Amino acid sequence: MIKGVLIMNDQGKPRLVKFYEFQPPEKQQELIRSIYRILCSRAENVSNFVKVDTLLGPDVRMVYKTFATLYFVFIFDNSENELAMLDLMQVFVETLDKCFSNVCELDIVFNFNKVHTILDEIILGGQVLETNSSEVVRAIEDISKLEKNGSSIIPSIAAWQGR
Structure with missing residues (x-):
């Protein structure tokens, strides 16, 4: 089972934090700091598995994997395969790249709802749902269309009710 997904910048600021088991906020902050200490102290030529x-x-x-100035981190138990998690991380990054055309830290900061939605299309409740980035992008586009259509439906209903 996947325990958590983190994205943090190279200075330790979390940009996405998603734990699939309850962690009190204080414990989350402690974990983020500890994970950052581990990541920044590792040499570049060592394994990405910790x-x-x-x-x-x-x-x-x-x-973990470093893309530009961001650390992408997946935490999981031994029921998951390490290489499969690395591959899943690649799917997540590919999907972000497709949705934001070359994703950067600011895309994640200013579009955090969309980033969470993308992650929820890939992983839900700690279980992998989808591993095809094209399918995830299609689902995100469908959600965006529904959101746009939903905002235009509300005035129509109000007009229909005579308001």
Whole structure:
């Protein structure tokens, strides 16, 4: 099961935090700081797989990848395959790139709702739903169309009711 997904910049500021098991806010902040300390202290030529049982309990692992100035971090238990998580991370980044045409930190900051929706189309409740970035993009486009149409339906209903 996937325990959490984090995106943080190279200075440790979280840009997306999604835990699939309840963590009190204080614990989340502590975990984010600890994970950042681990990431920034690692050499560039080492594996992207990290065992984090001391932080999150036994059999919990973490995989991360750096894209531009952002760390993408997936936390998961040993029921998930490390390489599959790395691949899933790539799907997430590819989807973000397709939705924002070359995603950057500001896209994530100013479009956090869309980023969360994209993540929810890929992972829900710690379980993988979709691994095809084209399907995720199609679902996001459908959601955007519904949101646009939904805002135009409300005045129509009000006009229909004679208001």
